[in-house]
Amino acid sequence: MTVKVSLTVNGKPASAEVEERTLLVNFIRDSLRLTGTHVGCDTAQCGACTIHMNGRAVKSCNMLAMQAEGADLVTIEGIAKADGTLHPMQEAFRQHHGLQCGFCTPGMVMSAIDLVKNFPDPSEELIREQLDGNLCRCTGYHNIVKAIKAASQTMRS
Amino acid sequence: MYSFSYQKAKTVADAAKVLAKDGDAKLLAGGQSLIAAMKLRLAHPSAVIDLGTIKELSGIKGDSKAVAIGAMTRHAEVASSAAVKKAIPALASLAGGIGDRMVRNMGTIGGSLANNDPAADYPAAVLALGATIVTNKRKIAADEFFKGMYETALQKGEIITSVSFPVPKRAAYMKFKNPASRYAIVGVFVADSGSGVRVAVTGAAPSVFRVAAMEKALAAKFAPESVANIAVPEKGLNSDLHAKADYRAHLVTVMAKRAVEAAMK
Numbered sequence: 001m002t003v004k005v006s007l008t009v010n011g012k013p014a015s016a017e018v019e020e021r022t023l024l025v026n027f028i029r030d031s032l033r034l035t036g037t038h039v040g041c042d043t044a045q046c047g048a049c050t051i052h053m054n055g056r057a058v059k060s061c062n063m064l065a066m067q068a069e070g071a072d073l074v075t076i077e078g079i080a081k082a083d084g085t086l087h088p089m090q091e092a093f094r095q096h097h098g099l100q101c102g103f104c105t106p107g108m109v110m111s112a113i114d115l116v117k118n119f120p121d122p123s124e125e126l127i128r129e130q131l132d133g134n135l136c137r138c139t140g141y142h143n144i145v146k147a148i149k150a151a152s153q154t155m156r157s
Numbered sequence: 158m159y160s161f162s163y164q165k166a167k168t169v170a171d172a173a174k175v176l177a178k179d180g181d182a183k184l185l186a187g188g189q190s191l192i193a194a195m196k197l198r199l200a201h202p203s204a205v206i207d208l209g210t211i212k213e214l215s216g217i218k219g220d221s222k223a224v225a226i227g228a229m230t231r232h233a234e235v236a237s238s239a240a241v242k243k244a245i246p247a248l249a250s251l252a253g254g255i256g257d258r259m260v261r262n263m264g265t266i267g268g269s270l271a272n273n274d275p276a277a278d279y280p281a282a283v284l285a286l287g288a289t290i291v292t293n294k295r296k297i298a299a300d301e302f303f304k305g306m307y308e309t310a311l312q313k314g315e316i317i318t319s320v321s322f323p324v325p326k327r328a329a330y331m332k333f334k335n336p337a338s339r340y341a342i343v344g345v346f347v348a349d350s351g352s353g354v355r356v357a358v359t360g361a362a363p364s365v366f367r368v369a370a371m372e373k374a375l376a377a378k379f380a381p382e383s384v385a386n387i388a389v390p391e392k393g394l395n396s397d398l399h400a401k402a403d404y405r406a407h408l409v410t411v412m413a414k415r416a417v418e419a420a421m422k
């Protein structure tokens with residue numbers, strides 16, 4: 001059986017026929033072809049699939065597409081400005097070399113934006129603690145933490 | 158994941174009706190445990206009834222005597238609630254330490270309690286604070302609710318609607334986390350109600366339990382040294398790759414001591 005899921009993605013209405021058991025991340029990647037959202041583990045451990053649903057960071061691999069019915073989603077493709085200007089968090093990752101292979105990066109950036117929204121002036125310790133849902137196999141985290149700290153300052157000003 | 162039929166419940170009565178008709182149907186709250194179990198085919202419900210759209214199940218009401226939290230209230234909402242922080246700061250901080258920020262944005266108190274994972278955090282708070290679990294059928298006292306590993310007093314078709322926590326005089330929760338999953342290897346919640354002390358331990362055994370010897374010692378004198386020499390027996394404690402039973406027994410005393418210290422601040 002299929003069901004129709006309709007929602008808003010990056011400010012535009014989107015809908016598709018999916019199976020009831022379709023995970024949100026598969027709807028995003030396969031139905032909408034927004035492949036910036038990654039699948040690292042598929043077991044809710046790594047955070048690579050993090051997106052925003054109604055303004056809050058969630059792991060799109062650990063929920064059904066139908067749970068997002070009617071919701072307002074933002075994926076990594078939706079945070080830069082229309083003219084291509086990067087979001088301050090993306091820009092900070094670029095400036096501070098917060099990525100190597102880049103696989104974890106979309107999830108890191110989405111999670112970090114949620115973090116800074118909740119903690120506008122985070123200490124390094126707090127960033128490390130609050131980023132525990134996102135794994136990176138390359139960077140050793142130092143530059144990611146630096147990037148988030150820097151972005152928290154630009155996002156405040 | 159095996160296929161299933163999906164529906165959004167409009168009301169609790171609605172959800173109960175579907176559950177009564179189909180014994181293999183399952184409620185879906187945040188899905189942080191259920192979806193994972195379905196992917197592993199450890200759970201394969203015929204139907205999934207999503208509680209996400211039932212407004213009345215979500216929200217926090219509090220006064221100086223008690224805090225009532227709706228079953229669908231997310232961990233992140235409890236952690237940031239001004240009412241919870243004021244009345245029972247230990248509960249807000251417990252909720253803020255569950256899993257990671259994405260899990261806390263989805264996971265709910267009702268789902269956590271119905272699931273009764275041996276390493277879950279909320280059961281320790283519910284048992285130590287002597288909370289009451291309210292369902293669509295009755296009210297269940299914390300002491301009657303947790304029955305064993307992943308087992309509760311909930312009957313078929315019974316739906317948690319809210320949890321009511323009496324406000325303690327002082328309380329604190331200390332957890333020794335599994336660094337990968339953030340679940341409790343051992344977590345101890347100590348609550349002094351003013352008329353008695355309750356100590357609840359999660360993570361150490363197949364289900365949350367109270368430590369009577371510690372409660373008695375703390376009632377006589379509420380100080381870390383009162384529990385420093387009280388050890389729980391190793392027998393019956395969990396032993397796995399994360400920690401052996403003797404280490405968990407040791408951690409219970411250490412975490413209890415730290416919780417008492419924190420509650421006195």
Ligand SMILES: Cc1cc2nc3c(=O)[nH]c(=O)nc-3n(C[C@H](O)[C@H](O)[C@H](O)COP(=O)(O)OP(=O)(O)OC[C@H]3O[C@@H](n4cnc5c(N)ncnc54)[C@H](O)[C@@H]3O)c2cc1C
Pocket residue numbers: 044045062183184185186187188189190191192193208228229254255256257260263264265266267268269271272274276277278279311315316317318338339340341
């Ligand atoms: C990476 C990760 C880390 C985690 N770390 C922790 C941790 O450190 N500590 C911790 O405590 N938990 C942790 N969890 C579990 C998390 O807290 C879950 O949110 C919680 O266990 C289940 O809540 P849920 O709302 O997601 O329930 P669901 O997964 O939707 O449901 C769980 C079960 O409860 C039943 N149910 C749901 N709502 C009701 C209701 N109202 N009435 C009756 N039955 C109901 C469902 O049918 C299902 O059987 C973690 C999860 C993940 C994925």
Ligand code: FES
Pocket residue numbers: 038039040041042043044045046047048049050059060061062
């Ligand atoms: S792919 Fe979702 S958490 Fe790893």
Ligand code: FES
Pocket residue numbers: 098099100101102103104105135136137138139
């Ligand atoms: S940059 Fe490679 S996984 Fe993080």
